[in-house]
Amino acid sequence: MIKIVPDPPAPRLTTVHTRFSTCNDSHKPLFAVCEGVDIEDALVHLSMSLKSAFETNAQLCEMIDTPPLGGLAWATCHSLEICEALVESLLGRVERPQVR
Template sequence: MTKIVPDPPLTTTRRKPVYTAFGCCNGNHPPLFSVCEGIELEDALVHLSLQIQCAKDTTAQACERADEQFKTLLIAAQQSLEMSNVLIDSVLDGMEANAAPQ
């Protein structure tokens, strides 16, 4: 049986981060930092990718100076950061490919 009426087009709602405060140190002051609501998800992921790259660079430098006991822990952290960075970059590439006119 063939459909007479086509399916309606998919509605794409842009997902965006919500306001999230951090850096209050359990003190009696307002939070020092926050994630702003309404920014584009792609922009948030780009910043996250940069932050993870900085953490990778930091662990690489610490790994050069650490003794053997801590070096293995730093290498494990660095591998986790690398996997996270690759995943974020893959998501960003997918978002870019889906946004490209066809």
């Protein structure tokens, strides 16, 4: 039997309300991620924020000469690079869904 009406598209993933920036619970949260933002839009913003943090930290790595601080800065640089790659991978999956 041939189905005349196609299945509706699967619902898109969205963000949930998430508060942040409480300074270790010393005050009420200053900021929040809004609920209901499409995951692709959220990933694009996350990617841009990670790129900004990566560039800022890379400049810091070039300025620090002392070994303990330089090592921490480079560790942060590598962690940001991993996060950026993961986000780009997820964003690529959202933009080009896998056909099954």
